[in-house]
Amino acid sequence: MSVVKINAITVPKERQERFEERFRGRAGAVESTPGFEWFELLRPQEGTDQYLVYTRWTDEASYEAWQSSQEFDRAHSGGGDTLAPAAANSSHLWSYEVIEYAGPKANQDSQA
Numbered sequence: 001m002s003v004v005k006i007n008a009i010t011v012p013k014e015r016q017e018r019f020e021e022r023f024r025g026r027a028g029a030v031e032s033t034p035g036f037e038w039f040e041l042l043r044p045q046e047g048t049d050q051y052l053v054y055t056r057w058t059d060e061a062s063y064e065a066w067q068s069s070q071e072f073d074r075a076h077s078g079g080g081d082t083l084a085p086a087a088a089n090s091s092h093l094w095s096y097e098v099i100e101y102a103g104p105k106a107n108q109d110s111q112a
Contacts, residue, residue, distance in 0.1 A: 002037055002098040003060050007053040010090035016043075019051065029071040030055070035062020056098070 011019045023041050030036055038056040057063040066072055 003057050003063060004096040004098060005055050005057070005063055006094040006096070008050045008092045008094065009053065010050050012049060016049075016051075026075060029075055030066065033062070033066045033069070033071065035059060036066065 009019075020041075020043070030039060035058040036055070037058060038054070040052075040054040042052040042054060044050055055063070057066075
C-alpha cells in the first residue's frame with residue numbers, strides 16, 4: 001500500500017500570500033520522481049495557520065529516495081533573497097500508511 005507524507009507548516013497570516021507564491025513557482029520535479037503518486041498544498045481555512053503539504057508515494061523507499069535527491073535539495077533551497085522564506089521555523093512531518101481508500105462511485109444513471 002501507498003505511504004502518505006504530510007508536512008504541517010506554520011505560516012503567519014501576513015506571509016501566506018508569499019508562501020503560496022513560492023509553491024506556484026515550484027519546479028515540479030517531484031512529479032517525475034519514481035514512486036511519486038500525488039501532491040496537494042492545502043490552505044488553512046479557519047482556526048489554524050498551518051498549511052499542509054500532502055504527498056503520496058508507492059512506498060517508503062521511494063519517498064526516502066526523493067528526500068535524499070539533488071532535486072529535493074533544489075526544490076527546498078529557498079530561492080535566495082527574491083523568494084525569501086515565508087514560513088515560520090515551525091513544521092512537522094507526519095507519516096501514514098494507506099490501509100484503505102475509496103473514490104467516487106460511477107453514476108448508475110449514466111451507465112445506461
